[in-house]
Amino acid sequence: MLTKDLLKYSIRGDRVFPKYIKPVEPHYRALAAELESNFNAFVGRKFRDLNDELRQHKDASDVVFQGFCKLLEDRCTFGEPDEAIEKKRWDWMKAAQELRQSDFENYRDFQLQLEQSFACDFATIESELYGDLAENRAIVSFEMPDDGSLLHRYNLSQIQGLLLRSQKVSITIQSSDVLSRRRLLQKLRFCRLFAEFPDESSKDTLSLVISGPLTIFEQAQSYGLRLCNFFPYVLFFNKWILEAEVRLGQKTVELKVDSSRPIASHYKEFNGYIPEEFKALLDNFNQLSLAARKGWTAEEGRESFNLGRQNYCIPDFTFQHTSGVQRHCELFHRWHKNELKRRLGQMPSEQADTFFFGIAKELLKDPELEEKLAQFQLANVSTFTFRQFPTVKAIMTYLATVKVE
């Protein structure tokens, strides 16, 4: 992350415009490569010496140069200070304390006397006395960035530096990739953030307004760091827009950035896949003559739902009746115990009618879950159980109970 003095932006009217660098700009690519190589060359040596060398660079006063250095410093690990220095410091300090009990016209005379006492040059004492300060730390290792990634990281940090001073962000993502959207919603909980889905969310558009728990009460910026940590996940999508109000000094300005900006995420890409069984179930269902006769078709769930209490979901399947009636199905396998616990008992009544849950029998061996499930069913939310994977028949049995006009 960049400190405030390293942020580059301009303010025009009520808007703030971060200043990016072009990731293909030869000058900055060369500078990044040069600095990366400098940092790498100083592994095993003192950070202060590297700093001294960097200060001599012709671009040293350039904020981009300083920003690169800060980001590269964050990739260094430093050694523990030498304990021998601490011991020597105490010897010198105690000797100096004794010597100060005598009369000296000025402190230079005192230094001369100290030189004689220790039979060493005062310049040596002066330089070694606090030789274990952070600036004198040795660089133990340096994590070399991938080619060109420092420029992206710099651009990302420019935005994060502003998000740090915001309390709420609006994000719109256009993507039909259900798995990535689902992973993004999971990261909300991971980053301890709350979200609201404005009405404009649709099957291929996910709109979120993200903030922290206390944001509805206070005009506080305390969740800025969490918003910064969440933002790189958004960058995995090809099309996105982010809007935020940013507090800069006494002024509040609007930040608006989108996927046309030259920024890439440094996070590990979302992993996982949708197993073949899901597709097979959809195919089987849609080929089932009974389903066709009853007017039902199945498709992959794509709509995003806020079920309350930090339960955000994109159902596994959506079943559509010719009358317009829809039912969304979520499956809970044996490894979804915690997700199911969260979901049970917290289903808002206005959405309870449109959902039904498939639950692995294995999960019902947990008495706590079994009890919660009983209460859940009392609240008129439909469930069915399965062993390995639900069958088309089980789903049709449920759909047969749905009232359609």
Next chain:
Amino acid sequence: MPIALRYEQGTLTFVPEPGPWIAEMPWFRFDSRTKSWRASAHSYREIVVHAVQHKIAILDEARRYQALPLILKESIVPRDHQRDALVAWRQQQSRGVVSLPTGAGKTILAVLAMVATQRPTLIIVPTIDLLHQWQTILMRYFEGPIGVLGGGMRDLQPLTVATYDSAHIMVESIGHRFGLLVFDECHHLPATQYQMIARGSIAPFRLGLSATVERTDGREDLIYELLGGLCYEGQIRDMVERVLAPYDVVSVQVPLSPEESVAYQKSRATYTQFIRRHRIDFSGPDGWQDFIRKSATLPGGKEAMDAYRDQKRLAQGAEGKLDELWRILQKHRQDRIIVFTQDNAMAYQIGRAMVLPVLTHQTKPKERKLFLEAFRDGSLNVLVTSKVLNEGVDVPEASVGVVISGSGTVREHVQRLGRILRHQDGKRAILYEVISKDTSEYYVNKRRRNHHAYQRPSQVQHTRG
């Protein structure tokens, strides 16, 4: 099924959703993000009292602590002002802020408040040194382990001391585990991050301690909102000799060397010309921001900013100050002396030149403890520091303070003065202010003297002026 009141990430919610009576609870708002009613955790006390008064059956699942029997291992005979402050705090339903000068025994007052409250307590302090100091004091007065959050330690106990930073990071997971919060140096609380500690905690009992509650930005009102109103205030001038050591303030003006003077005048001229040309008004609240913005964007701005830094550095770090400091050290060879600087660079410059111990945020926890112990037992009689000793650290043996450079705020100066005012029989404290002659430091020093701590010191002298 009764409705449960639950703690969730610094807030309170009901599960399942409450009845229409929720409309009578002004602390709750409907949170459309989570489709639930939500209140800030610091409203816990009012919510529970309201529910009891209106016979609303709620199951309190928010509170994760019980009453804690706290018995003193050794008795405390409170001084008059401590007893009065405790009574005043109790009369405000054990909520409120006590303002007492450094050395007047705020820590002991907090111990008495803990005994009176009998609840698990979280004490929040601004520095690692204070963290250790509080832990030592609590271990002296109470049985059982004392938890620590901060400085790389994470041990949560019914009595725990935390730094503001660690408490802020952890408040969402510990905000329901303490019944009493003690904010030491509570003038820090209005900072955006730190407010969250008070807002995200359910503790019904709260005590704020500070020598200087008032803030230049006027945000002390926020402290009173979150902790309770000011319930007791004691002034330095009323406690000198009875509770605090009598003291002198000695201002020493030292001339700049001819070379320093030329460089200072040149930088000062560049800086002031820019200010005048662009009509930057430092008397307004946005003066500094205006200077930063204009120096970053207008022609000549970079030179003006560099000049501003240069003239400040020259005034604060004048060579003559080191000579003067040496004279003071020689004069007070038998005394314990704390030397204060504005920044770490100056502190280490002094430390290196005179081979003195320097205590800054860079000093490792183990060594900072050793420095303070050695200073207390006299094996080291001088400590140089920038800001970490400004607040709260108890060094009663210190009787001489030397301010080589400072920020110019009244708060900082009163705090530094407080370091040397702890009462000891026969002690008379001296605070030296070493100022570069004919520089802006003179005016900054003059402005500071408006504080009441300066209105009636035992003696104020101006020398070499």
